[in-house]
Amino acid sequence: RTVYVNGTYLPENEATISIFDRGFLMADGVYEVTSVLDGKLIDFAGHAKRLERSLNELDMPHPDCLPDLLDIHRELVRLNGIEEGMIYLQITRGAPGDRDFAFPDPATCTPTVVLFTQNKPGLANSPVAKTGIKVISVADQRWARRDIKTVQLLYPSMGKMMAKAAGVDDAWMVEDGMVTEGTSNNAYIVKGNTIITRHLGNEILHGITRAAVLRFAHEAQMQVEERSFSIAEAQAADEAFITSASMFVMPVVEIDGAAVGTGTPGPVAARLREIYLDESR
Numbered sequence: 001r002t003v004y005v006n007g008t009y010l011p012e013n014e015a016t017i018s019i020f021d022r023g024f025l026m027a028d029g030v031y032e033v034t035s036v037l038d039g040k041l042i043d044f045a046g047h048a049k050r051l052e053r054s055l056n057e058l059d060m061p062h063p064d065c066l067p068d069l070l071d072i073h074r075e076l077v078r079l080n081g082i083e084e085g086m087i088y089l090q091i092t093r094g095a096p097g098d099r100d101f102a103f104p105d106p107a108t109c110t111p112t113v114v115l116f117t118q119n120k121p122g123l124a125n126s127p128v129a130k131t132g133i134k135v136i137s138v139a140d141q142r143w144a145r146r147d148i149k150t151v152q153l154l155y156p157s158m159g160k161m162m163a164k165a166a167g168v169d170d171a172w173m174v175e176d177g178m179v180t181e182g183t184s185n186n187a188y189i190v191k192g193n194t195i196i197t198r199h200l201g202n203e204i205l206h207g208i209t210r211a212a213v214l215r216f217a218h219e220a221q222m223q224v225e226e227r228s229f230s231i232a233e234a235q236a237a238d239e240a241f242i243t244s245a246s247m248f249v250m251p252v253v254e255i256d257g258a259a260v261g262t263g264t265p266g267p268v269a270a271r272l273r274e275i276y277l278d279e280s281r
């Protein structure tokens with residue numbers, strides 16, 4: 001695999017960064033995951049905009065290559081021959097000479113930029129979309145600025161491990177009795193003709209797939225309510241699903257051992273997945 005590090009395309013086993021990189025020492029970095037379908041980037045503009053916002057919220061200097069990111073993404077997709085998969089981009093505050101809690105002076109420390117591709121043939125036709133996934137609920141113990149897409153992913157990783165230990169696919173995180181989001185996706189329920197998903201705020205990541213799916217739902221005259229919901233309300237809903245750049249729209253058929261609706265993927269999630277895949281290509 002060819003990867004990108006600070007202006008250079010090179011084989012992954014030749015790529016290096018400093019042990020003093022603040023991404024490594026402090027999780028002082030932000031990232032984006034953009035999906036690739038038919039060799040084309042999906043929703044790149046949205047990801048680029050959110051990336052810039054993440055950088056600004058953390059007072060992180062913009063790397064010189066920021067205006068060229070679209071070209072860099074395309075070049076990496078081309079070099080690795082990706083038809084279906086993802087492209088991962090990470091920007092950290094860089095590597096000052098020594099460890100220090102204070103941010104380094106941007107005049108002496110430049111951001112580290114890393115990109116790599118993940119080849120996932122069959123991503124859009126995933127058989128999992130036909131059966132759906134199962135989730136458990138876990139307490140949301142992340143920091144309070146989940147709207148910033150930082151690389152501090154230890155708690156979401158632990159949530160995923162709790163799900164695995166429980167024999168299910170993923171975890172929905174709960175705070176003050178209400179679902180925030182999945183470990184790496186936004187959460188939705190469907191009641192009657194209404195799609196319900198948590199309102200935007202600092203408590204959740206503002207998903208790029210979420211924005212697209214809600215736009216398509218409005219265009220298809222579906223009702224949308226942006227508000228929080230509890231696990232009990234989700235278990236009693238007609239359908240549940242998640243969205244993310246790597247899963248698109250994925251039905252959820254079981255929450256904490258209780259079947260949602262019929263316990264099989266519902267028509268609203270299936271239709272939204274189809275519309276999303278059709279319209280984004």
Ligand code: PDD
Nearest residue numbers: 033184185186205207208209210244245
């Ligand atoms: N995760 N919420 C969280 C906590 C996420 O990590 C993600 C994305 C989303 C969905 O956002 P989007 O639709 O823009 O992908 C919501 C990516 C895919 C990841 O960490 O791999």
